[in-house]
Amino acid sequence: MRRPPPERFPLVLRTSLGFAALGVGSSVCGSGVVFLLLTLQGSPRDIDQDWVLAVVSAGYIALALLVGTAWTALLQRRTVVWFVLGRDPTEQEARRALRIPTDMALVSGTLWLIGTVLHGALAGALGSAWDALGVGLTVLLGGLTTVGLTYLIAERVARPVMTLALSVSPPQGRLAVTVLTRLVLTWAMASGVPMLGVLFVATPPSLGDADPTASLIVLAVIGLVLGAFATALLARAVASPLHRLRVALDEVARGRTDVTVPVDDSSEIGMLQTSVNDMVAGLRERERLRDLFGRHVGTEVATHALEYGASLSGDVREVTALFVDVVDSTALAYRMPPEELVAKLNRLFTAVVDAVATQGGLVNKFQGDAALCVFGAPTRLADPATSALLAARAIRDAVRDTGELDLGIGVAAGPVFAGQLGTSSRFEYTVIGDAVNEAARLTESAKKVPGRLLASAAVVEAATPSEQRNWKRGRRVQLRGRKQATVTYAALTRPE
Template structure:
């Protein structure tokens, strides 16, 4: 269709110009050669375009996702087809204008070349715009697979210039070719018409370029801003300098950045309340009361004689000391791959193996327990007891659909809490069940010694306990 439009423009211009007398006797030769070239270029162009389309859109026909290379090739399809069309039309300019020069004058050849060139420009522009429109479904899937980065195959500026050339440039140059006579007299108005037409062309091109830049420049800034926002710059804001739809788009980008910043703040607060592992679990499973039974190692920390501490010190001083303790707990547990599940007044429940599975929860829990004890002993502000136990436990969301929390429930948790009560009187301030010590790595087991058999409150059978070996003085 684009080629028919271009051919129509050429035919109209040549008819309006009239056949030069110098080539009138040989017009049939030029017409036959031109017809042969048109037929040949139609065959070559059709085959070339079909090859490009088949190679470019094979993934679309097969209904699969494109690779990045296939996606980039699809985005270049309008440019490739326009290049094919332009190449064939340039060949026509060379062939037909050369024949005209052979049988006529160079002025005759120039007029024919300009007419064919205008038809070719129109064909190239229409080919590009039509391909973009027809191939929109292919473009959509290609852009999803390979979002444009860096140099773009077609910018807003180029698209507007092409539109101007088709709508104004080609018709105006065509008018010049028709009305300008080959010989100009002193009173001929053609020079004035030429000056006005050239002025119109220049001003039109300049105005279109300025308009295109007025649209493209803020869009370019918006694209750069969105790239920065995607990389984590939630504080970035775009200056609103346009009262049109572009200004509305700039406002929307700023609103997007504000919304993402608020989401990041909420996620950060959420993570501080429940832990990053629980946040990831909640994002993965949503607001569902779900969970599973898995083998975990529980670590319980409790402050020694906290009641007396609260009676002797001001509340803010008690809170300061507890925050220092819990900072050591969080640091040690996080370092060894565990989760601080909850703070219970002056105590903390930590879990290894949930919600994220752990390759060796027993070893990590024992190492974390020793690290907490050493950090608290170094600070010298508080005394504590630590209990460590392992076993199957339910790990998941507990509560109702409107209010729930991630928690761990099982005998291992209860056993760790009971061990903590006895650990407060133990020299090493840590007691671990025998199941934990047997499950840990040999290198860690060598650092522990048997403590004794203890009847824990609420448990029917006695528990074999272990404690860390004394630290070298």
């Protein structure tokens, strides 16, 4: 067998030592309970050869420890292989690994049951039937204590193994282990075993002449110790994962979606851990889709769709449209490689998006080497005209600084339909109206003027006085497809 990966070795060593300590410790604890009960009751009165029973008990404990270790290793041999080698388990191997506490408890219970029969029969052969019953009940109480301790502690020791197994086979459906199971075991160790011990000491058959009052006091102390230990195990097994869940949910409430809770419990708590991870994964996927959605249609449109739903609806808005188009793009595509042209267009559109977003507008769509920007829809603006003119000048200055492309910019204002257009299965947010057509036509004319930027009189006259000073009245032009001529304003090369 190959050696475990270096990063897995400390975990393998710690877990192996934990199981070894569990096997020895639980057996010693159970034997201690038997010894105390026999001491409290006194030696069996009809057995003269006590040493025979003591020697057999010591031999059986040693043999049971070896058999139990080998038996458990045989049941979990596949678990040992994948855990030591550092590979992920198969689903069948994972389900088997989740049975570690149950397998260890069953092995321990079976061996203690055999020990109960063996010691009872030996006590009966050396003494009387009452001695057989008394010794048998004493060993049985010790066995119940050992089984309970084994199960509760095994869950803790096997947690690294179970965490890996639960990542492959998360808890679902009908659970083999529940919080109720742990509560019952805790009650059995804290109250059940001491109560049976009290009944055993206080009622016949009495094995000896021990003082019942002192015996009951000692049993009460044993019950308190066992109860405190079992309760501490249960509290840690429940409180620790719940604390991690609370911390994770606090992080999610703060907006983090990269939180993951380790699933290390096979009970309802494990199902809750899995549910939290599924919920966070859903939130993470939702944020990813929202980000992609926003990148395709714009953050404003994405927010509008999430708030009002997706439907073929819209309304008429007073907006300012800004249209950007590259000069002589056909010749550019002929002269330069496609990837170089795309890189330049991407740098242009970066300047467009930054300038428009700064003024609260929306880049509604990219059309090859052109872009349509809208101010006033879907988000209403207090002064869409001024915002559009500021963005237009910012785009012009940014493109002029790079010197890579020549472009025309047209700005127009008016009522448009703003909303979803298409079919119920596929649609997009768009604006339709004369203002959009006018901005596109002004862009064609802007390509022929020195400043490469034209705005309609309606836009400039609606802007603030400080912005109006950056524009000068131009000539009246007859735009293609429009009956009335448009009074234009051109941006000053240097602001006044």
